[in-house]
Amino acid sequence: MNEYSTHTELLIRLLDGELNENELAAAKKIIAENPSVREEFENLQIAKNAVHTYGLKTTIGSIHKEMMQEIKSPATGLTRKIFHYGLRIAAVLIVLFGLSAVYQYLTATPEKLFSENFHAYELHKTRGSSNTTLEDLYEEGDLNGLIQQYDQLKSPEAKDCFLAGNAYLSTHRSSNAIEAFTRLERINKTNNTHFFEEDVEYFLALSYLGNNEPAKALPLFEKIHSDPNHPFNSAVSSWFLLKIKRSVSVH
């Protein structure tokens, strides 16, 4: 077996921890006394260590491939779970949003559209001007008092009609509001004036909705929607128009 040196087998058995006590002592003695044997033993130790390092390198190499797949994957581990949960939540939200839109569309009624979109008119006081009685009452929120005063006026002005119309709308008397707003339109037409012209279009349209007359409200809202310069243009969305059309169709 020993075809390299007389001591190689002994040295390898020493390296592998296979020597008994006597053999171990003999091996140590030979190594200590013989430099060439010592050198051979040191080189065998290096060879053994090289094998171990090579094994470790191979192990790291195989783990490396596996880990690169994990690391380079765009969504890994927790991230992937979060991404999937996120997608599910987004899908659920989209479905809920869609169902909500369908529900709103199918259940659109003139009264509902009115109550969702009516906001009381805010009176803008003109600098330097003095308030009329109706303006004072409107500012104070005394809408019934305003309506009483308005009813006593024999020749109300445009502003009186406008305030009265809004007071009627705020107190859910839509037919009276329609009357007040159309009276204002007649005054403007007769006098060739344009007082509250654009405001009245919007509030008259709302009054028609409140009075369950969506077919009359629709052309007014369509006019406002088609005019980007109209002060109430942003209040009339395509979706709002669609719901009015739906309520017209089922009315």
Added chain:
Amino acid sequence: MKMEFTDAGLIQALRSDAKPDAAIRYLYRTQFRITASYIRQNSGTIEDAEDIFQEVILVFIEILKKDKFRGESSVSTFLYALSRNIWLNELNKRDKSKKRDKKFEIEKGTTDLDVSHAIANREINIQLMEQMDKLGETCRKILLAFYFESMSMREILTSLNYENEQVVRNKKYKCLKQLEIMIAGQPTLVKNLKSVL
């Protein structure tokens, strides 16, 4: 299941002869991006980072096994210093530019961690691995089975389909001696190796 390690647990797992796979995976998850980021910011590619990181882990495990890790810094800080120095050493080898040589010298002087031993080991390891690659596949398998995987002669006999244990023993003997002769034929390598021991 992904394992978490403290520094002490990590050192123990990597130092032991039992399979350190979970600890190595942990190093990949916690350290690879840091190393890759540094290398890519310093003239390297992602492929360079992959090669260097494998070397870093190998060198780190060997440092631990030789009890050369003094624990003066966290494992993460030490690995970063190791990665940085191994990469700069690699750049120097590639000799891409004189500017970089200068940078390496500056960084080497400012590092507070002694990784010079690791850099020397790296060069020796590369040469040793070349010798291992030159060894035949059969010899590599039998030596790895015995010295790395700590398999018994009987297990190797079954695993590699030898006739009997004596044949395996003889083959292992011849393979180790062959490797020893190859290494002895590289006197500079042996000299360098003994100087860093």
